[in-house]
Amino acid sequence: MADDLKTETPEIQPEVRREQPLARIQAVPWLIVIVLLAAVAWLGWRAFFYQEEGDPVGSAMLAFEKQNSLTVFSSRFEVVAESVDRRGVLNLDLLESRQAAIIPATVEYRLDLSSMDRDRFAWDEERETLSVILPPLRISRPNLDEGAQKTFTEGTYVSRDASADLARNNSQQAERKAAEFAKNPQVLALARQAAKDAVRQNLAIPMQVAGYGDVSVEVRFDGEPAPE
Structure with a gap:
């Protein structure tokens, strides 16, 4: 009888988190700044120095x-x-x-x-x-x-x-x-x-x-x- 009343406790799977490397996270803003500076430099060259x-x-x-x-x-x-x-x-x-x-x-x-x-x-x-x-x-x-x-x-x-x-x-x-x-x-x-x-x-x-x-x-x- 005791065996019939036995309940099974569900297993709780631990949540796995993958943390991104800190260096990669810090590099993203700098990449954006570099891209923006390159775009501004190209536009300035196109406006003032470029000719056919x-x-x-x-x-x-x-x-x-x-x-x-x-x-x-x-x-x-x-x-x-x-x-x-x-x-x-x-x-x-x-x-x-x-x-x-x-x-x-x-x-x-x-x-x-x-x-x-x-x-x-x-x-x-x-x-x-x-x-x-x-x-x-x-x-x-x-x-x-x-x-x-x-x-x-x-x-x-x-x-x-x-x-x-x-x-x-x-x-x-x-x-x-x-x-x-x-x-x-x-x-x-x-x-x-x-x-x-x-x-x-x-x-x-x-x-x-x-x-x-x-x-x-x-x-x-x-x-x-x-x-x-």
Whole structure:
């Protein structure tokens, strides 16, 4: 009877755990960091240094890609302006004053690089020469240094209003004269030559870095004949 009431106790199997090596667990974050750094380095190289092989024009355009405008020349000169003010009563000029001013002015000459598309570049593989055609120079509005101007005033009595009118007229006159002087053929020639030199320098060095060697860069403006 006792044998019939005997119960069997189920065996409890111990749970087996496989612990991963500590070195492997610690290496996972470092592997992720290395992969991320490699990805960032590749993206940076792709964005800033990669160019199609055998495409010197693409390399040249890449040198201008980050620049919308390039200041190539600055001219500083003095402009002389003279104004006369007459004031009176009943159409009679009782008071007359005159003021002459010597005003320093600065004008900048810029290249608009945003219009430099592929049609403005040509590569001569045989001569290892890159030809570049530049758009016309843009001339800035004259910047008058009125704080450094010299004035000479004549008149028996110069009222405050007359002095203000003389100064305003001289400033307007000086700006017009400065704009005209900026278009002087001799000054323009200097600015255009400075632009060519700047473009040669900005292209020759990046082309060498890109692996094209000692490349010649020929630069001319719209309308100028190509060199023979």
